Amino acid sequence: MRISDLSRLSGVPITTIKYYLREGLLPPGTPTAHNQAVYDDDHLRRLRLIRALVSVRGLSVNATAELLEALSRDDGDLHRTLGLVLGALPVGEHPAGDQPAGDTVPRARLEEAEKLIEALGWRIHRRSEGRLALARALYEMAEVGLPLRVETLVPYARLTERIAALDLDQLAGDEDDHIDIAERAVLTTILLEPVLLLLRRMAQENESASRHGTGEEPR
Amino acid sequence: MRISDLSRLSGVPITTIKYYLREGLLPPGTPTAHNQAVYDDDHLRRLRLIRALVSVRGLSVNATAELLEALSRDDGDLHRTLGLVLGALPVGEHPAGDQPAGDTVPRARLEEAEKLIEALGWRIHRRSEGRLALARALYEMAEVGLPLRVETLVPYARLTERIAALDLDQLAGDEDDHIDIAERAVLTTILLEPVLLLLRRMAQENESASRHGTGEEPR
DNA sequence: GAACGTGGAGAGTGATACTCTCCACTCTCT
DNA sequence: AGAGAGTGGAGAGTATCACTCTCCACGTTC
Known part of the structure; x- marks a missing residue:
């Protein structure tokens, strides 16, 4: 899954996901090319957890x-x-x-x-x-x-x-x-x-x- | 009691008290002159309450x-x-x-x-x-x-x-x-x-x- | 009467959580 | 194969909030 999928499935904007990645809240995806990476269900789950902690x-x-x-x-x-x-x-x-x-x-x-x-x-x-x-x-x-x-x-x-x-x-x-x-x-x-x-x-x-x-x- | 007393007794800086006054958190003191006012114990109590709600x-x-x-x-x-x-x-x-x-x-x-x-x-x-x-x-x-x-x-x-x-x-x-x-x-x-x-x-x-x-x- | 304090108001600050913009690159569609 | 959209990364910009600073004309105190 790519970042846009992560965004779509979680409802969190891509830029915010990037921000979380930068801040280390979300571990980086596994890279497939110099500037491409894929994410999995763990990332999605983690992202939802983050949103719950931060916004709830x-x-x-x-x-x-x-x-x-x-x-x-x-x-x-x-x-x-x-x-x-x-x-x-x-x-x-x-x-x-x-x-x-x-x-x-x-x-x-x-x-x-x-x-x-x-x-x-x-x-x-x-x-x-x-x-x-x-x-x-x-x-x-x-x-x-x-x-x-x-x-x-x-x-x-x-x-x-x-x-x-x-x-x-x-x-x-x-x-x-x-x-x-x-x-x-x-x-x-x-x-x-x-x-x-x-x-x-x-x-x-x-x-x-x-x-x-x-x-x-x-x- | 004047604003400096209020500040001293509550530990809240004068500027912050003025800010609370502006924002209507604290009722204005009773004016004694064109630009002088006095505050009472209610103000002090109220101020402490505000601080508790805001900072605690x-x-x-x-x-x-x-x-x-x-x-x-x-x-x-x-x-x-x-x-x-x-x-x-x-x-x-x-x-x-x-x-x-x-x-x-x-x-x-x-x-x-x-x-x-x-x-x-x-x-x-x-x-x-x-x-x-x-x-x-x-x-x-x-x-x-x-x-x-x-x-x-x-x-x-x-x-x-x-x-x-x-x-x-x-x-x-x-x-x-x-x-x-x-x-x-x-x-x-x-x-x-x-x-x-x-x-x-x-x-x-x-x-x-x-x-x-x-x-x-x-x- | 001089130094300090006051009320009032507008502008500035610092922290925080994004959000925007770029860029070189990659992927996907045809 | 080539065009247009998507991507990772990073720096800069923005919005909000809770102060905090600065000014000023005027009072109060010594």
């Missing part, structure tokens, strides 16, 4: 490149792969350590994050991005006037445990070979995020309707 | 403006306010209806979203953003090779129901007046999102460690 989840092209690079070093070990995926991912809008952290996140918040993890009994890798990111998130909530206490967070965390269990079931089951495990890990973790947030919002609307008195006309 | 959650300045505008029309009715907040919020990276939807989201997905909502027994407003956004999210998952079936989503949705219940408890309780209910709804809904996603990721790591065999050294 809003990952930056750079972050996507890093993530895909980590994925390509995958050795089939689910636990390791998941670690890679989780580690390579920005959560909020912190475009790669914009500040030396020592100043932005006071030690007190870091300790609070540790305390939460300990209270939950979770085993999280010492150097996991999550610890710092969590501390930062807690710090920001406190800054804006809504400090979150450990007692408040624990019930939330318990529910996320069960979500995570569902996630891993998803990953473990469904041994259809056409998508490899690493890619499924990415999809399940990252692309499910907006779905979960949406479900939460709708559940809030529903819960609010229930509590507020059911007289509310759906109309 | 990555909301665009425009979306933030719309949200704040909706908030300022708040009448103290929690259910209504929550509706406003939820309605004014982008979830993914769809910067305000970039396509006429009829083409991008096939009717089949819309029906699937409806089916899910029905299966859950949720009461969601007919014209809720959520329906379309959910359909779009499902469509995108399917596009990328990981179609989500209703049976798969229901257990997730049940957990989000419980998260939503916690959210509303948070909102209902804590009758400390210094932050009004509308603002707390925004904070709880939006700023908790990254925290929840982080917790989910860490829970995944934990769950994966448990399942994968506990021999894994934390190191």
Whole structure:
């Protein structure tokens, strides 16, 4: 398949595909002549993945490149792969350590994050991005006037445990070979995020309707 | 308080504050002379809220403006306010209806979203953003090779129901007046999102460690 | 009354994700 | 075999966004 086919099948403009090639998001096709190359279904699949990460989840092209690079070093070990995926991912809008952290996140918040993890009994890798990111998130909530206490967070965390269990079931089951495990890990973790947030919002609307008195006309 | 105080207390540069004023994110101060004005604590609080939405959650300045505008029309009715907040919020990276939807989201997905909502027994407003956004999210998952079936989503949705219940408890309780209910709804809904996603990721790591065999050294 | 701060507005900046333009070459159709 | 379209590659240009800078006439403070 040539680049125009790739473009036609994916809906991504040729120039954009070239751009992704240049940026290393997409591996080069196998060359057939000095300036000709062919692409295969892997390229198509990869391209769709890129578009999903970039346009659905809003990952930056750079972050996507890093993530895909980590994925390509995958050795089939689910636990390791998941670690890679989780580690390579920005959560909020912190475009790669914009500040030396020592100043932005006071030690007190870091300790609070540790305390939460300990209270939950979770085993999280010492150097996991999550610890710092969590501390930062807690710090920001406190800054804006809504400090979150450990007692408040624990019930939330318990529910996320069960979500995570569902996630891993998803990953473990469904041994259809056409998508490899690493890619499924990415999809399940990252692309499910907006779905979960949406479900939460709708559940809030529903819960609010229930509590507020059911007289509310759906109309 | 003058603009420099606002800047000093919030850490936001004066020029940026002026920019927010121009864009209508921040209401003008009360003028004391032809070119002098004073600001109060509300401005400071509002400014912190803006920064949280923009830099923590990555909301665009425009979306933030719309949200704040909706908030300022708040009448103290929690259910209504929550509706406003939820309605004014982008979830993914769809910067305000970039396509006429009829083409991008096939009717089949819309029906699937409806089916899910029905299966859950949720009461969601007919014209809720959520329906379309959910359909779009499902469509995108399917596009990328990981179609989500209703049976798969229901257990997730049940957990989000419980998260939503916690959210509303948070909102209902804590009758400390210094932050009004509308603002707390925004904070709880939006700023908790990254925290929840982080917790989910860490829970995944934990769950994966448990399942994968506990021999894994934390190191 | 001098130095500094202020509100307001327009222009400039830096980052990002494309998108356009060229070019020498290759493929495809007839 | 020859014409027209397509290709890989690379550099330059564009659009958007969130600031950020610069100016200016005027206030405020010491």
